[in-house]
Structures are given as structure tokens and as C-alpha cells.
Amino acid sequence: MAGQLLKVSSFATAVFASSGFYLYNKRVDPNDISLIRFGRAAATTAVISYDYMTSLRNVEHGTAEYWALKSKVHRRSAERLRDLCCANRGTFIKVGQHLGALDYLLPEEYTSTLKVLHSQAPQSTMDEIRQVIRDDLGKEIGQLFASFEKTPQGAASLAQVHRAVLKDGRTVAVKVQHPKVQAQSSKDILLMEFLLQAVHWLFPDFGFMWLVEEAKRNMPLELDFLNEGRNAEKVAEMLKHFEFLKVPKIHWDLSTKRILTMEFAEGGQVNDREYMKKHAIDVNEVSRNLGKMYSEMIFLNGFVHCDPHPGNVLVKKCPKSNKSQIVLLDHGLYQVLNQDFRLDYCRLWQALMKADMKGIERYSRRLGRGPVPPLRLRAHRPLLELGHRRHQPKARYKLRGREDPGERRPLST
Helix, strand or coil, rough: HHHHHHHHHHHHHHHHHHHHHHHHHCCCHHHCCHHHHEEEEEEEHHHHHHHHHHCCCCCCCCHHHHHHHHHHHHHHHHHHHHHHHHHHHHHHCCCCHHCCCCCCCCCCCHHHHHHHHHCCCCCHHHHHHHHHHHHHHCCCCEEEEEEEEECCCCCCCCCHHHHECCCCCCCEEEEEECCCEEEEEHHHHHHHHHHHHHHHHHHCCCCHHHHHHHEEEEHHHCHHHHHHHHHHHHHHHHHHCCCCCCCCCCCCHHHHCEEEEEEEEEEEEECHHHHHHHHHCCCCHHHHHHHHEEEEHHHHHHHEECCCHHHHHHEEECCCCCCCCECCCCCCCCEEECCHHHHHHHHHHHHHCCHHHHHHHHHHCEEEEEECCHHHHHHHHHHHHHHHHHHHHHHEEEEECCCCCCCCEEEEE
């Protein structure tokens, strides 16, 4: 099987090299050619699979040598995957960023290596930005804005944001989609599905096919900036009673499926403690407010912002009240939680705080977790009991009615 993988890798590399030579002579961007993107991805997948199959073959499983060697294979593979994401860009970077956030699921070698993709997203040229605005809004930048900064405030996998000033003097952020992402995304998802199925065939225990299903479901939503604008307005209305929360207002007359113009908001990233210290922002207050905000999203409203990485959650001092303020950005992807899920999830947390082992087991099963190993429950019991003693008097969210899992009653505060 390793020999077959080597042949596949060699073939993919040959296709990539010969196609690259041809395209260089024709002055065509290789990233626009599906064959190049496929060859690059197939070669990387084959090399990573071959590395795992051969590097650990002659080492006894479970020994110190085995784990040290496996860590090195993880690191090499993560670096190859990172390089592939940077080369193919677009959807690949988006999926790579998602993998980098799975600290609870993936080895540290993968998450630490892929986390850099949040700061290595490609930038579109100013000519490309002008073309998207011209195509979607029907006018030149100079006709729409008093000024428009050429250097983006930030670039992500699907879009980049420019600071601009409207004709009436208001400062706005203009989010412009990378021009080629829309056309490439569906092909990239099919490519990923094919390659992941191949890996699953080689390694039956490989359990990441759900990544493809998530990408199929979520990518069309994230590529529709009008959907993002509607989500922003919905969550702003939903949480309007929180004075500490700021959701930038949308300028609908300057927004399309590929362009989102919104109120410009400044601040430091939520994990930037130096910024908070410099601006006298209380870290504990920010933490409490984030907890309140997400508790309401999860337990009360069932409408949850799904991309709260530090670049999307800013903090600042409100100039009027002089209190800390949270700015929530990037509303492209939300998860809707039905009432059954919210109630079971709430009861799971109540069981955790009460160190109720039977409750933990019951609601874990109801949420699809499956049986919790008894040894793991016993190992965590001292920790759960400590949490129960600390947090029971401060419980904020309560359920009305009996603790009968079959009973459905609304949450109240």
C-alpha cells in the first residue's frame, strides 16, 4: 500500500510540475486552475499518509520512542497541511483555521501550527477590489466614498476589510470578498471530500469526514454577506439590553452578497492584555460580560455566534460612559439551537455544578455524547464537587418545574 501511495504522490508531483511550467509560460495564475489545486492537494495528502504509514511501522506502540516519533510526524504533517492551505488559499485556509481551533480534539502539533493561518490570509490587489465594487455597486470607488484606504485593516480567508469615509464624513469598514473564492469554493469542497474519503479508506479510524459536511452547509452562508448583515442586526436586537455590547450598524445601500459596508469600530483584541492594561480595561469585567453574552445566546435565545476568535471580539473604553465595551464582529455563521437541546445542555451544566454523576451521564447521552466511562467520572469527581461548592450559590440560570428530563418548560433568569 505504501508503494501505491508513493506512485500516486509521484504522479501528482509530475502533473503539478509540468502544469506549472506551462502556466508560467502563459502567465496564468496557477491558483485559478483546478488541476493545479487538485495536484497540490493530492500530493500533500499522499505524502502525509505515506509518512504516517512508514515512520511508525518498526517502533513498538506505546513506548517513549513511539510517542516522540509520532509527535515529529504530527509536526511534519501539520506543516505540510499549513503550506497547502497557504498555497490553495480561500476555502483551504478557512478549513485550516477551523482545524487550528480544535484544541480539544487535535494534537497540539496541529493546532499550534495551523493557528498561524489566522494571520497569513492572502490579500487581493487593489485592482481586484475596485473590480468587485464596480461589478456589485455599479460605480467607481471615488463616486461612493470620500476616501478609501488601499491597505486593508485586515485580511481573512474569504475577504478583506478596508477603512473608508463616506461622502457625509462617517467612517465605515468595507468588507470585500476575494474575487475568486465564490467560483473555487464548491470545487474545493468536492476535492476535500474526495481526499478525505481516500484517507478514511487507508485509515478506517480516521473520523473527520464531518469537516466536509460542515463546509458544505456553512460555506454558502459565509459567502453571502447579506446573510451576515441580517445576522448582525438580529443579534444586536436580541442583546440590545447589554449596554456593554457593540454590534456595528450595516449600511445596506452599500452592501451586496460580496460587499458588506458597516460602521467602523476600533479596539484591541480580547486576548490582548497589554492593550487592556494600557486603556484601564478591567479584564475580569470583560470576562464576566462575555459569559453573560454567550449564556444568553446559548440558553435563552438559541442563536449563537460561531466564530468568536480574538480577531472577531474587540474590547475598548466607551467614550461616553467610560466603561468597557465589547465589539462583536463577523456575523457570517450562527448556530440555531432548538429548545430541547438548550434545556438538556442547561441541565448538563446543572448536573456538573452539583457533581451529579447520574445527571451527567443522562444528559450527555441525550446530547449525543454516548456513555461516559465510569473511571473518567470517578477521576473527575473531586473537581466536580469543588465546582459545586464554589458555584452553587451563584447559579444564574434556573429551570422551572421538575427535574424530569421529559418535561419541557422555558428558561428564566
